[in-house]
Amino acid sequence: MLYNVDENEEKNNEEFNNFERAYSRKINVKKIIVFISSALICLFILVGSFLLTYKGMNKDSSAKTEMPKETTEQVAKETQQIQQEAEKQTTVQDKNVQEQSSTEQNMESNTIESALPAKNEDKKAEKYEGNHMQIPIHSFENIQKGFVPGENPNAQEEIKQIYYSNEKQIYLTFDDGPSKEITPQILDILKQENVPATFFVLGSRVELNPSIVQREFEEGHFIANHGYSHKYSQIYASVESVYEEYSKCQQAVQNALNNSNYFTRLFRFPGGSSGGPYNDLKSKAKADLISKGIATTNWNALTGDAEGIKDKQALIDKMISSIGKNQSIVLLMHDAGDKSYTVEALPDIIKYFKDRGYTFKNFYEIFN
């Protein structure tokens, strides 16, 4: 029995031990499973958070590098504008430096005025859709003696419209006069052809030839202002000196016409209103003049008669190439003392525009 008990006990012990070993193995397996699961969960969490962080970083960096579409377009637009402006300045500067040095050496024969296409003055103006037909038409045939330019607060804007108009119109303009020899011949041709013009006179020349200014006025041409001295260093010394030049020319015209009611109202900057070494001053002076009710204009075509061209046909060819695709033309010419080729070319120039159905105008269109 004892044996049996012992045997049983032994057996029980053995079973117990077996059970314990088995139980112990089971626990170990469970531990391993728990450990592996935990490790896997941790790994999963780690990988997950890494991916999230990485994605977040990417989003941040892309937010920094990619600008909103509008901003990108704006920057591209501004860059383009700056490039265009720089190109324009470079071209204009070259021509104006040449112009300045030569002009100051000899004003009469070397007033080289490069074409500063007014359409480049303000790119936005290309989109202008104002109705230029609203500008009252001044009939050249009906000009009364003593007709003086009237006030027009919208003059600058209306002048800008001339350059962007699709109307076939031609403004013949002559700078740097009056001169004893050339201006009367030009007036004779204009009379014969029955077309109006605009004379941007120099105050110093007006004082020398007042009777010629009187004739320009009586024959219905517009007398505009080109300053007094045509010496760049003097004119562009300051914003005030530009206005002084305007005022001195204005006074000279009033004296010549013996008419204190004649206000020129329109100024053309010697050398053009932009570019060259005085570019910044010119833009300030332009704003100053406009604030005083004085309009300014450049030109969008020229014969090159101040660039040493000494041939009638070459002047006409130069004019045609400078016109390009423009419909509405402000043509720069000169009536200084040495411009005999301008006199020679003028009848053909007028014929060119008449043959193509252009309307001849002067700035009484704006100041009436």
Ligand SMILES: [Zn+2]
């Ligand atoms: Zn000039």
